[in-house]
Amino acid sequence: MMSNVYPEKRNAAGHGATRRGGRAESCRGFSLCLLAVLLLLLAACAGEEEPTTDALPEPTVAAAPTADLPIPPDSDLLVIATDAPLPPFADFDAFGNVVGFNNAVVERIASRAGIEYEFVVTPSDGVLESIASGSARDFDAVMSALLIPDTPPPGIAFTDPYLEVGQVPLVLVDEREIGSAADIRPGMTVGVLADSAGQDAAEALGIAESDLFAAYDKPSQLVQALIDEVVDVVLLDSYIADYFVASFPEQMRIAGGEGATAWIDRRAYGIAVAADDTELLNTLNDALAGLREEGVLNELTVTWLTAESDPAAAVDPGESRVGTPATELFIGVVGQFSDMDPASLTIDFISWEIKTNTMSGLYRFNPDNELEPLLAAALPSVSEDKLEYTIPLRTGLRFPNGSEFTADDVKWSLNRAAGLGNFLVNTYLKDSNADNFADEDAVQVLDPATVKIILKEPTGYFPVILAAPPFFPISRDCYSDAGDPGSTCGGIGPYTIVNWALNDRMRLRANPDWPGEPKPAFENITVKFFGDAPAMRRSLTEFRSVDLAWTGLPFADFMELTAQDGDGDGQPDYVGWQGPHTFKSYIIFEQSAEPWDKERVRQAAALAVDREALAAIFGQARLPLYSPVPDTIPGHTTTMPARDLEQARALLRAEGYTEQEKLIFTLWFVNDGRYSASEEAYAQAIKAQLEETGVFQVELAGAGWDEVRLQISQCGLPAYLLGWPSPGQPTTYLDASSWTDFFVTNTDRVFCSNYESEQMTELVAEARATVEEGPRLELYGRIQTLWAEELPTLPLTQESRRAVSLPTIDGVRVDALGMMHYEWLTKAGE
The missing domain is CATH 3.10.105.10 (Dipeptide-binding Protein; Domain 3)
Structure with missing residues (x-):
């Protein structure tokens, strides 16, 4: 087990079912060998009491099945013996279904392999003997919290691990003294999770009794202590450490090398099957290999085996300690916003710029201020009375949520914005009863790839209006009919929104389905929100944790920074953009x-x-x-x-x-x-x-x-x-x-x-x-x-x-509305 903190219970998986008992009366128990393995495992479980040799108690749950009927053989049904409750690996929901990490793993295995599965909760005695008994076996597999032994019991084989974990030392990314666990010395403060395998590892290193030993209840608290330099090094489960390093690569790293080379100890968990059932063993291993390659196993591990559904959300990572990666871009702005709904009545540079880079209109202005079709296939046809604009749409486009872009989305989006009172939409669209709200039929769907928009009065520059955020089409499958200020759904833009930490940062990812040109140069862009200009300037000049200081930079800073030549080479230390x-x-x-x-x-x-x-x-x-x-x-x-x-x-x-x-x-x-x-x-x-x-x-x-x-x-x-x-x-x-x-x-x-x-x-x-x-x-x-x-x-x-950037940045293009186009930005190597 990983630690003493467990996730909230989840809904039961759709594929699985749960039964009590076994297929035959002879099903009675695990072998003593397996029991010894389980005892060792349970003794190491964080937050668990020391187990006894008695069978695990039956949980009290609502509507739990009690029949002890044989299950007829079924080659398409994988029957798995388990013992429960054993959170977070296995537990019961209110209906008696097995839930937990193991069920989540098996659900993905079954889906990938195209099979059905069923958990059978049974007393622990004789289960391994049952699957090793040949044709009379009562179960196909055993899955508890089984450590894979060096030598499996006779007749038993274990799958490749669905969970491998070891304790690793986590340090700040610019830490130079700790190259591995062997470098942890007296005088260094070591942090661990309370009652966890990390504490066992600390004890093995001889530091757990030290005054410099610190224990925390949650992974986020432990990592925050490292960032705040309250502790010098953290001993943590490898999968949690991997998660935090992936979330905050500018702040921390694992000391000791890549992967298992950094592990202080090792535990591997597998599924037991009959040694002669090579077909099942291969099926399970093939599915596990695919899930491992796709990152699904890592995702399930973090989701189920930490007490926090999103541990990184509770951490303030502070400034980057190593600048910014060459493959990513960080943009600093002074201020923040709280409304990503394109229909919002609020207009400000920050929100409109981010909307412009994560959504698109039927038309757009490129940085040279030339209007061009984007989600539209061509410029509109205008009726003789100059009131009706018929617009052909691009086909084959999809929103980030996967739904197809059609004329229905244009109509729904504009009707929604009008109904929410957006003045820009209601100013121009037909309003036959003069109630200051556009008519329902002001936007008409002629076919899936053609839309007609009817105006209140002739407006020759109306295609320009369609390039403004209130007219951006969005997916009705992702936005609510009401205002949706906290949405991160976005639209069809050069970037999609990965996550948004209000008042802190928004992380964007390049959208491979964006139809515009040029394609984004960066896979990821992070926009960091600062409370004041001095803080943003320090991030640029001292930490170099932003590549570009943009909205809110005072002109005096612009002049001062672009005049600096610290190394005397005749080139400014920073580049000014206007x-x-x-x-x-x-x-x-x-x-x-x-x-x-x-x-x-x-x-x-x-x-x-x-x-x-x-x-x-x-x-x-x-x-x-x-x-x-x-x-x-x-x-x-x-x-x-x-x-x-x-x-x-x-x-x-x-x-x-x-x-x-x-x-x-x-x-x-x-x-x-x-x-x-x-x-x-x-x-x-x-x-x-x-x-x-x-x-x-x-x-x-x-x-x-x-x-x-x-x-x-x-x-x-x-x-x-x-x-x-x-x-x-x-x-x-x-x-x-x-x-x-x-x-x-x-x-x-x-x-x-x-x-x-x-x-x-x-x-x-x-x-x-x-x-x-x-x-x-x-x-x-x-x-x-x-x-x-x-x-x-x-x-x-x-x-x-104006903006100021590091000299490695190029391609800063700002249109005549003052919006920076992120897809044009580039970054040279240091």
Whole structure:
């Protein structure tokens, strides 16, 4: 046995049945030889009392069969004698069925060999003699917790082991003094599980009575003590040690070599059969070999023979102690998220980026910002009224749960998102009763590989919308109809989700069925969530436990790290990466009241600002912006004028303002760090530039975001400085209109700018209804030109997202929404 801790009882296996008694009256007991083996085994069982020579007591269970009837011979039925209860190897469920590790193993054997099986619980006397007795045998096999002896009893053969275990020394991966158990010396603290074979091994090494000996109740506690350096070395069952090393290869290793070479002792468990029944022996051994090769035996061992269903989940592994493996990638982000449902109403960079890398839409933007079909087979056909989009789908695709991808999944996913209130879906899909929820028939299945989507109004850029997470198809066999924030089902993306430890990390695995290009370069990627930027920086620079520091890295760290050359070779120690500009900073004027109801006053402000000087306040973090659309977004057109103080003064004088009769106003700004730590200096610079006209006189008012937002909602601010999108959030779709429409359609409620323009309204409506990209981009240019005249907002500066990586990383590609595409990432050898 392994230890004194046992798993919870499991449901009975489907193949097996349980009977009491035997096939014939002569079935009475094991041989003395087997009894001696069992006694030795039971004495070593962790947490068990010392056994006696009496037969094991009968358990009291509900509805246990009591008939002692012979079982007719059946060549397709494997009848196995066992004694129970002997947890965790064998126990009873509430219906008297044998459950436990042995049953789980036999269930897999039977399934692989194509046979049925039945456990028969019988007194221990005479069982081996029964199967060794030739044609009169009552059972085909014996399976208890049988150690395979060096010399089997006469007439008995044992299968290859279904469980082999030995005690091994587990140490931190960077430990240099302990190469094997022989290196454990006085002064080292040794940890074991209480009342376990590990304690026996410690005693054999002469350390169990030492003050430096420590015992723990659970494997996770023992391993945590090793990680926390409370103990120097751990003696643990090999299969548990293997499990933890596989889970945390950056933190621990087994000292002493690979496999059994590290074992301090050895125990092998097998199934006893008649020595002359070579056909059965070969059948069992063939099945065991296959299960061993597929890792099934290891999985069952960890599942059944530890007290914790997932021991690794209870361990905080801390930082990697050896950097990162060359074949895996670790990405660090500051922050965390708790919702992996694509229909979620929450939008943030971290969740949308991970969804983008573990799911896909019918279309996607590649890192070059080109729209291309992905789960769709081609671009859609659009009806004459521009309301119906008919989309052919790729065939032969499957979700990670194995279900086939069809048009039904698209309809179910979009109807589900609409029903859960996702605004992006409900904004665009047909809503005949105007209840702000898309109609059930807004998505129609024409055949398994064709779907039709009907819109509320013509939207020429609708295929772009289909590339956003709320439109990602998911499997109804894996997600609930209600919101499913904790799901790890994912969709059809370049990676699938292996596990997700909230606030700690998410581990991803390459999806071989993803239809996109390029195929992922890494089998595994881990995204680590940090509570603050300094912790992420230490992981990159001190531990090297992340390869790439991404979301949340301050610009000052970006500049400092990418300037370092510690070895003096002329090459930076870290590589900086920069994506397209996605954030813009701007001023909004309240245009329903003086002085901002005068177009020439707004234009004078636009002519008075020096965008290059404003950008310089942020070092190289920001660049000047001469359009409401950032310059890396498709459709951007430079339309804002260069600085011209004389022209600004002339416009102000035309409205009656002079150096003697100044235009006095208050400029509000957010001073709580929402946008940057330099907002006050930024506002001071804007004030100084405007006052260089000699006509503007600016008072500054700083407040936290909550106060500013309240004042905006009450139309209480005549002029204020803001940023877009909100910190930590991307825009919702990749089209120039995403940076413009919001500011001309929410003027009387969200921004309280009260900007009104019939010409702008007509241009926006025409652009939205235009399906062809070329004409639509031309309309976007006209919108930006009109923007420079009417100034719904006054654009000032723009900023991109940045990352810093180790010099081994390449292929960092960020699209114009600010999302990093993991499938492009590569890593060179050290």
